Amino acid sequence: MHARSVRGCECRSEHQPASPTAGATTPLLLRCRPQRSSATVRCRASTAAPAGLVASPFDSITAERGFLPSQDPRRALLLSRHNDAAAAWEAALAEVPKLAVAVQAASSGDDTSSSRSSSCGRSSSKGVLRRALEALPPFPLDQLLLLSPAATPITAAAAAAAAAGAPQGDHTAADQGTEELWRSYLLLSFLAHAYMWCEPGPPPAVLPAVLAVPWARVSAAVGMPPVLTYATYNLLNWRRLDPAGPVQLGNIVCLHNFLGGPDEEWFRLVHVDIEARAGPAVAGLARLQQAAAQDDAPSVLARLHSVSIALRGMQSTLSRMGGLRRCRW
Numbered sequence: 001m002h003a004r005s006v007r008g009c010e011c012r013s014e015h016q017p018a019s020p021t022a023g024a025t026t027p028l029l030l031r032c033r034p035q036r037s038s039a040t041v042r043c044r045a046s047t048a049a050p051a052g053l054v055a056s057p058f059d060s061i062t063a064e065r066g067f068l069p070s071q072d073p074r075r076a077l078l079l080s081r082h083n084d085a086a087a088a089w090e091a092a093l094a095e096v097p098k099l100a101v102a103v104q105a106a107s108s109g110d111d112t113s114s115s116r117s118s119s120c121g122r123s124s125s126k127g128v129l130r131r132a133l134e135a136l137p138p139f140p141l142d143q144l145l146l147l148s149p150a151a152t153p154i155t156a157a158a159a160a161a162a163a164a165g166a167p168q169g170d171h172t173a174a175d176q177g178t179e180e181l182w183r184s185y186l187l188l189s190f191l192a193h194a195y196m197w198c199e200p201g202p203p204p205a206v207l208p209a210v211l212a213v214p215w216a217r218v219s220a221a222v223g224m225p226p227v228l229t230y231a232t233y234n235l236l237n238w239r240r241l242d243p244a245g246p247v248q249l250g251n252i253v254c255l256h257n258f259l260g261g262p263d264e265e266w267f268r269l270v271h272v273d274i275e276a277r278a279g280p281a282v283a284g285l286a287r288l289q290q291a292a293a294q295d296d297a298p299s300v301l302a303r304l305h306s307v308s309i310a311l312r313g314m315q316s317t318l319s320r321m322g323g324l325r326r327c328r329w
Contacts, residue, residue, distance in 0.1 A: 054174075054177065054178045054181055054221060054222055054223075055174075055178050056178075056182075056222070056223070057069035057070075057071070057178065057179065057182055057236070058231065058235065061279075061282050061283050062279055062283055063279045063280045063283040063284065064276070064279055065247060065275070065276050065279050066275050066276060066277075066278040066279035066281075066282050066283070067235065067275055067278070067282065068235055068247065068272065068275050068276055068279075069235065069236065071175075071179070072238075072239060072240060072243070073183075073186075073235075073236040073237065073238060073239065073255065074179045074180070074182075074183040074236075075239060075255060076090050076183070077089075077090060077180060077183050077184065077187070078176070078180060079140060079143055079144060079180065083140055083143055084137070085136075085137040085138065085139065085140045086139075086140050086143070088136055088137055089136060089139060089187060089191070090187065092132060092133060092136055092191060093187050093190055093191060093256060094256075095132070096129070096190065096191070096194045096198065096256070096257075096258060097257055097258065097259055097260040099128055099129040099132055099194075099198075100129055100194065100198040100199075100258060100259055101259070102127075102128050102129070103127030103128050103129045103130075103198070103199050103200070104200065106127060106128070107127065107199075107200040107201075126199070127199045127200075129194065129195070129198055129199055130195055130199055130204075133191055133194070133195050133208070133210075133211065134208050134210060136210055138210065138214075139184075139188070139210070139213075139214035141214050141217055141218075144180065144181065144184060144218075181218060181221055181222055182222055182232075182236060183236075184214075184218045185218050185219060185222050185224060185232060186232040186236050186237065186256075188211065188214055188215040188218055188219075188226075189215065189226070189227065189228040189229070189232045189233075190228065190232070190256055190258075191211060192207060192211050192212070192215050192226070192228075193228045193258075194258060195207065195208070195211060197258075198258055198259075212226075233268065234268050234271050234272060234275075235272075235275065237254055237255050237256055237268065238252050238253065238254055238255060238268075238269065238272045239252065239253060239255055240252055241253060246276075247272065247273070247276040248273050248276060248277075249269060249270065249273045249317065249320065252269055252272055252273070253265065253269070254268055254269060262324055263324075266321075266324045267321070270317060270318065270320060270321050273317045274314045274317050274318060277310060277313040277314045277317060278310055278314055279310070280306050280307075280309070280310045281306065281307040281310035281311060284303050284306055284307065285307075287299075287303060288300065288303035288304070288307070291303060
């Protein structure tokens with residue numbers, strides 16, 4: 001068990017083996033309840049993930065994409081188009097690599113760094129990255145979530161469209177709301193981890209409420225722990241250069257990085273390509289089991305052959321992990 005305080009909160013975390021939920025790792029769920037003081041919230045960690053209030057983009061497994069979402073990941077909150085606070089949070093996420101470099105540069109050039117630590121070994125000052133994140137406006141949860149526990153949390157615009165029975169493009173209003181919440185989960189997870197880990201020295205003991213509160217709320221809504229998971233770091237963090245082209249190396253790039261650079265980007269893109277290549281194997285397993293139950297040997301062999309082809313493709317992509325060629329300056 002580990003304890004870490006969130007500003008205005010006392011949090012305890014318990015770690016256990018990964019959940020079978022797609023992308024879930026070391027579950028940490030903050031459950032908050034008011035203390036005697038209305039200004040303070042006590043958070044108690046639970047290893048039991050909630051059911052979540054919205055569908056998961058990983059609920060359907062396709063032969064074309066495997067566990068990757070059937071729609072390309074959302075590149076920004078739709079809310080950011082007309083909400084200044086949402087736009088500020090998206091801008092902060094885009095700035096993380098630059099702020100991380102700036103704070104590293106400032107730290108390496110500071111000869112007095114040894115005098116900036118408290119008696120418990122924690123840094124007593126904050127760099128430009130943490131200051132920028134603490135200065136963000138409140139995350140627009142009121143615009144993002146319908147806060148009734150029994151309600152499906154979707155955007156206000158999507159709720160109105162749903163009430164009218166109107167689809168939005170290729171998605172229903174509920175689909176739009178689901179994607180908006182998962183985009184929020186990615187955004188808040190990236191920024192919380194950047195706050196903790198992208199400045200030199202030991203991580204702070206406190207995660208500001210401006211980050212912690214919306215992160216815990218959105219995580220609970222999607223039924224995931226408030227942790228940067230494989231789902232948000234990889235499965236929802238890519239785009240195609242040619243929207244009509246395949247999801248494979250050479251046509252995909254990451255949406256977001258912490259520091260950027262070819263190593264960070266390439267390592268994760270290899271995984272995205274592998275996930276897509278796994279599609280025919282994973283999606284065909286149910287039919288393979290059905291054929292085996294019916295003693296249909298020809299169908300079993302055909303399905304196993306498809307699995308073998310997919311595995312060879314996955315292995316071929318994995319073998320490229322260390323083969324990225326760098327630019328010659």
